[in-house]
Amino acid sequence: MYEIGHNLYSRTYRALMIAKKRTFVVISVFIFAFLVLIVRLAHVMIFNKNDGENSLYANAPIIAFRADIVDRNNNIIATSLPTVSLYACPHEMIDFDEAAEKTCAVFKDIEKEKFLRRLKKSKKFLWVKRNLSPTQEQEILNQGIPGFHFLKTEKRVYPDKNLLSHVIGGTDIDNNGIAGIEKVFDEALKSSTQSIALSIDLNIQHAVHDELQKAIDEFRAKGGAAIVMKIKTGEIFSLVSLPDFDPNRNENPNSRERFNMATSSAIEPGSSAKIINTAMALETKKITPFSQYDARFPIKIGRFTIHDFHGRGTHLSVEEILKYSSNIGSAKIALDVGRKYQKEFFKKIGLLDTVACELVETQKPLYPKNWGEVNSMTIAFGHGIALSPLHLITVVSGMLNGGMKNNPTLLKKNSAPSGERIISEKTAKQIAILMRLNVTEGANKKAEVKGYCVGGKSGTAEKLNRGKYSKTANYTGFIGAFPMPNPEYSVYVVLDEPQATKKTHGYRTAGWIAAPTAANIIQRIGPMLNVTTSGNREPNWHEMLRKVK
Amino acid sequence: MDIEDRIYRAKKELKIEKANNHILRAEWKALTTPERVQRLAIKHLKMKQILPQQLREYDPSIFHSDSKKQNTKKLSKIISEMVAEASSED
Structure with missing residues (x-):
């Protein structure tokens, strides 16, 4: 009897001990998880002063703008302006058809069928439109399409349009110089903020x-x-x-x-x-x-x-x-x-x-x-x-x-x-x-x-x-x-x-x-x-x- | 607010203002391209092209007289000559 009773006692005791251990493990896991959360929250709320940033805008690396090109009298010939570019992450999207329709409503030059095909083909990343105008940006924000994100980019601007085309040459969509002065001084323009002064006189x-x-x-x-x-x-x-x-x-x-x-x-x-x-x-x-x-x-x-x-x-x-x-x-x-x-x-x-x-x-x-x-x-x-x-x-x-x-x-x-x-x-x-x-x-x-x-x-x-x-x-x-x-x-x-x-x-x-x-x-x-x-x-x-x- | 925070905020404001200034400069440039100024000047102003005869080299020997009145007289004579010459072009 005693034998059995002792046996019974020791079994209960062992089960209790196991339960205690398990509870301890579970509690420590939770404490650790909450600690991580608290640290992260503190990091976001107290130490990171990046207030007011919209979550739609990915944390882009700080862009050092391509330097300006000016004429001999310091008139701007080429400059860079901040813009945003729109991209889609198809794996985050819910309804392709609806997204395509909404996109085409904003960008008249995008064809719905073509865009749908591109969306289905790409898995994780797709440029929807580079260098949006502020109006277009607002319209996309209003549409609220899930899976669409903005990236801060820069666009090269030549206010004089055709006037200096062959001297300046130009840049490609990724802002690399492809011809003219933009190509020759590509490295200098990228690496420094010092503008380059040309011998050209804009009025002449x-x-x-x-x-x-x-x-x-x-x-x-x-x-x-x-x-x-x-x-x-x-x-x-x-x-x-x-x-x-x-x-x-x-x-x-x-x-x-x-x-x-x-x-x-x-x-x-x-x-x-x-x-x-x-x-x-x-x-x-x-x-x-x-x-x-x-x-x-x-x-x-x-x-x-x-x-x-x-x-x-x-x-x-x-x-x-x-x-x-x-x-x-x-x-x-x-x-x-x-x-x-x-x-x-x-x-x-x-x-x-x-x-x-x-x-x-x-x-x-x-x-x-x-x-x-x-x-x-x-x-x-x-x-x-x-x-x-x-x-x-x-x-x-x-x-x-x-x-x-x-x-x-x-x-x-x-x-x-x-x-x-x-x-x-x-x-x-x-x-x-x-x-x-x-x-x-x-x-x-x-x-x-x-x-x-x-x-x-x-x-x-x-x-x-x-x-x-x-x-x-x-x-x-x-x-x-x-x-x-x-x-x-x-x-x-x-x-x-x-x-x-x-x-x-x-x-x-x-x-x-x-x-x-x-x-x-x-x-x-x-x-x-x-x-x-x-x-x-x-x-x-x-x-x-x-x-x- | 501690001093470091104020520095931080001032730096941030400066950065934003610099970016705004940059955009305004670009906008000002876009509004004052020679092509646009010429188009607007032709449309709204009755201006003519400057002719070479309207520019003269400054010759101090003309103004040797000490009397201010005489110097002014000479200058106005030269200018009226230049105007007459330029208008005879049309």
């Missing part, structure tokens, strides 16, 4: 853009490019290429509008190259502006014949060859100088190397591998060598700054170029006067602007079409500078396939099309750049040319 850029667009409309051209450069520093005040695009829209990265004609095209300079040819001749020290060449008869070499468009049928001086744009005379100069010297000179002034400002969109100059006699003569008047507009204006500005090599830049700077000398000071002075004489007495009278002594030279080149020169399509360009004889700014304008109008008397050559366009630009930007006029006083250029030392 707008004036040039406006005038170039007017010219393209007037002459029904396919496109065009224009550059304005400060001669002393090589700073690019304006760089326009048309047609252009709106960098606010990230679309069509390979369309024709994206092509930067000002820096990436290879265009034969045509007669504009006669400036370079003349400088080369004067640099030999044996030829002066008054040396005579026989330009009476066309030159025949093999199957080529070189003629003049407005032949004078006389002997011409070097000055007149430039003024009347004589191909025969230019070719004779090149023959006289010799092709070895010609190539050396071209190398020295930087015509054979790629000119690069900061942009990645550049073009290597195209020139013959075998620099033969025929090449030498055609290159003298700008055929058989092709350069980007930026390249040509860089070389010519280098000649006009007193003869120092010019380094074009899109960044604001104050220092003068520290490059090596490309031509002597004497030649540089003579070239400035000769360019002025070409406008006052030569073929480019249309480039004249009342009040400024504009100098320059036009050039027309037939477009290359599958290796053959086209008879109907051409490039017309004008390279100019003002005010002579100590120019401050250079301007280059080129139009792609302009058509003749009544006003040009049926001509579609550069003197009738590009020269007046350049004049319009200079007349408009000159006062903005504070270039003062010489009044009506005009020096005697011939006398000045004779007296250059």
Whole structure:
């Protein structure tokens, strides 16, 4: 009995002990769980001061905005604005159909069927819409769709839209630079908040853009490019290429509008190259502006014949060859100088190397591998060598700054170029006067602007079409500078396939099309750049040319 | 409220104001693009393009006279000349 009773007692006792242990375990688990909760609550309520945050907005990492890009006067060109983006987590959603319907009610551009299919396909994450407007954000909040969340993002904004498309380039949807300045300075813009100041002047850029667009409309051209450069520093005040695009829209990265004609095209300079040819001749020290060449008869070499468009049928001086744009005379100069010297000179002034400002969109100059006699003569008047507009204006500005090599830049700077000398000071002075004489007495009278002594030279080149020169399509360009004889700014304008109008008397050559366009630009930007006029006083250029030392 | 809390709050307010300032700057820029200013100026103002002749270099030798009256006279003469020149363009 006792045995049984003891046994019974000990069994109850053991059961009690087990129950006690279990209770203890359960209680400690609960205490631990509540402690965790209390700690977490304290963390959220007391230590974390993130008050007022809506739970719809995920705790986004703190975004360091992409730095601004500004023009030389500190006007914003590109900036970043905070936006929100909407994403869906399909595994948290209850009713796909209802969600899709509500979404389409807010975003008119989302198709319901397509969106439903995308929702069903993705498991955990799906972008519904990037960069919402504040109104759209509020509407989505009002709809209250479960499983939809906002993420704080930034959007790159270009308030000037098309104005600087090719300079700026643009960014993709994830704010990585994909072209232009945005690409070149991608790292710097991402890593620092310091804004980048460009050499561009927004007001000048707008004036040039406006005038170039007017010219393209007037002459029904396919496109065009224009550059304005400060001669002393090589700073690019304006760089326009048309047609252009709106960098606010990230679309069509390979369309024709994206092509930067000002820096990436290879265009034969045509007669504009006669400036370079003349400088080369004067640099030999044996030829002066008054040396005579026989330009009476066309030159025949093999199957080529070189003629003049407005032949004078006389002997011409070097000055007149430039003024009347004589191909025969230019070719004779090149023959006289010799092709070895010609190539050396071209190398020295930087015509054979790629000119690069900061942009990645550049073009290597195209020139013959075998620099033969025929090449030498055609290159003298700008055929058989092709350069980007930026390249040509860089070389010519280098000649006009007193003869120092010019380094074009899109960044604001104050220092003068520290490059090596490309031509002597004497030649540089003579070239400035000769360019002025070409406008006052030569073929480019249309480039004249009342009040400024504009100098320059036009050039027309037939477009290359599958290796053959086209008879109907051409490039017309004008390279100019003002005010002579100590120019401050250079301007280059080129139009792609302009058509003749009544006003040009049926001509579609550069003197009738590009020269007046350049004049319009200079007349408009000159006062903005504070270039003062010489009044009506005009020096005697011939006398000045004779007296250059 | 302890001092650290006040610093914290001030910093936070500063951050918000800076962000607001940034947005306002962008908005101001969007309202003053050269394209927009030109469009509005043509629509509402009777303004003309500045011509090169309207800018003259400052030449101190013109104003050599000590008499203020004479200097003013000369200046107004130059200005009226420039105005006449500019209006003869049209």
